[in-house]
Amino acid sequence: MRSMLVSTIDALERFTIVEAASGFEALRLLPREQVDLIITDINMPDINGLELISYVRNNPNYQQIPLFIVSTESGDKDLEKGLALGANEYLVKPFDPQKLQELICKYLD
């Protein structure tokens, strides 16, 4: 499913995608990469997506980076929490590729 996400963004032919296999990896990548947009799932092996959002939104270095949640989450509760924590948008899998592309353009243009 993640590759679906990558190919959707790749199709815009404008962005370089850095993939993190886990929340920990994302934490390590953030200071190293110049990130313009973060897309995260909720369920991840180490820290959950909400925790990642909380980290990003409370860190002055990353606060301003737009952040989307893409998730299959059962409970809408988790998605709502994500938005409350400062996620900009959310998409529920299977997502509409065009919608994702539009959202990306909205935040990055």
Added chain:
Amino acid sequence: MSVDESMGKAVKDFLAEAEEILDQLSLDLVALSDCADGGECNPDLVNSVFRAAHSLKGLAGMFGFSEIAELGHHLENLLDALRLGRVELDQGVVSALFAATELLGTLVRNAGLPEGEPADLSGVMCSINSCLSREPNKGQGSPLTRLNLPERVLSSMTEYEEHRLLENVKKGRRIYSIHVSLLLSSFDSELMELTEQLKQVGEVISTLPSASGGLEAGIDFEILFGSELGTAELSALVEREQLSVARLGAEETLVAPLPEDDHHPQLPTEGSVTAKSMSRTVRVDIGKLDMLMNIVGELVLSHSMISEVAARMRRDGYLVPAQELGKAAKGLEKKLSELQKGVMEIRMIPVGQLFEKMSRIVRKISREQGKKVELRLFGADTELDKLIIEDISDPVMHIVRNAIDHGIETPERRVALGKDEKGTITLSSFQKGNHVVIQVDDDGGGIDVERVKQKARELGVLGFGEDVGEREALEFIFLPGFSTSLEVSEISGRGVGMDVVRTNIAALSGMVDLENRPGEGTRVTITLPITLAIIKALIISTAGRTYALPITSVLESILVEKGEIRTIERKEVIQLREATLPLLRLSEFFRLSGAGESAESFYVVVVGIAEKRLGLVVDELIGQQDIVIKSIGETFAGFKGISGAADLGDQRTILVLDVGSVIGEATRGSS
């Protein structure tokens, strides 16, 4: 790759992965049904099953197997409810899970068949739904408020984590907040260690990261932890720098607390189950494989020594022990070569990983250059040593960049030339004997040989009155500081390219070749050995010096009479079957004195890489041996014709010939 072929491969990939997931799923379900009898289920186990169903659903959806995806989805719903405590685990649920998994297995196996029977999902779906429709056992007021959880922690807990917290509280466990400050560079391993330690005595409920107070290189974590241990015990157990433990909601008794003198905290009995992981692959640091390979190399040397001792004993008349030792050495040799092969195979990865990187680069550069380029890939499953793939990434990237920069024309120009406005770059890879060939083809304008010559004259490498053939002219491109590009682009065209490419590939005992079709495109061919670490070598001597020749580049050895040598353009050649073979006296190449030039007959080792052949004149063929090539370091890097050094096992160190560069030097002419 045709559509049919790629579909076939896709289905195969799907089957392999789906079957692996199902195997694990069945195993976990058995463990889960054991838990159901005890009425207590291990959250890690339920999660593992949930993730398996989830992956299977995603996978099936991606490959268009809608029945599997649908059933997977229902299974996932049930497991999710189980995970979140909305449904109690009992034998009814377990049997629904088993039935669903069994049906999934059938569906997956049918997916591999050309025409599978449409399956009836309704029965299984029905039993799943009936499990789901049971009233949720929630409702009691949340005791969580009494914990006084920090707002930040509470706000970032998922519904599942909240459920786990609640379960811990219900069980009468104490809830702790553990705060730890770590370095950003090493936090994951340290945190993993801490988590593992904690899991032995309780449950890690959530892990919230936060920016460390003002420290750029630091990261803090707040771990919510449920355990029966007392604060002092827990603090002692996890004691380390920058870590603090605080018990939450301690003022109030939440549920019946366990007596303080409870001597042995109950270790989770499901411990053995949690150790199971979904994946059956292991990630290994290549350094460890290198170390293993080195050990195998040393063993190979020890084996050579033993064989030699056996031979010496036989010569000295100790026949019986010599024979026994020889036999043992043979057995050792056999096992050693199996071990060597095994370690070598672990290091092999498909070239596709390299190709993947290139497709990103092609897209990026063609966009920057305003050119339209299609990338075609062939032979992505050809395997090569991981280290070789790493080392050729940059050279291949450079060649690809050159192809777009200098090769492929702008869309307007291509249309004017009557070509498709979209250029094509083809990356292909295949095995050829002991070598792997990687080719980069483009259908651009090719190389303007006249311009190359003109540039060579400007740089003074070619005299103004002089002229050379196309092959020689193309060789100029590999000279340091050579660039024919009119405008210097950001990435290629500064002339730092092709000479570095050639040097890097030569360092891997490989070769680069250029083929030019003016107006139609360029082909760059890279020929590489499959692996580097241990190679079979032919040991030869000339003028009293011993050298090793990688056997992969030796075609044959022949005995030549002095009278058979002819001279063409002041170069010695012999007629070998239908072809003329240029000769190179190694003693002259390395400017050694004392070679047996007057001999009436001598040995010629015919070596070849790609399409090129050369006969090396040597004094003696000593034999074949496995050698471990070691680098001779920066100091000697400039020496032509040497790729490294090897230990012969009798305390002698010899030089290993770089056949590619020897051939290159010899065919370029004696400079």
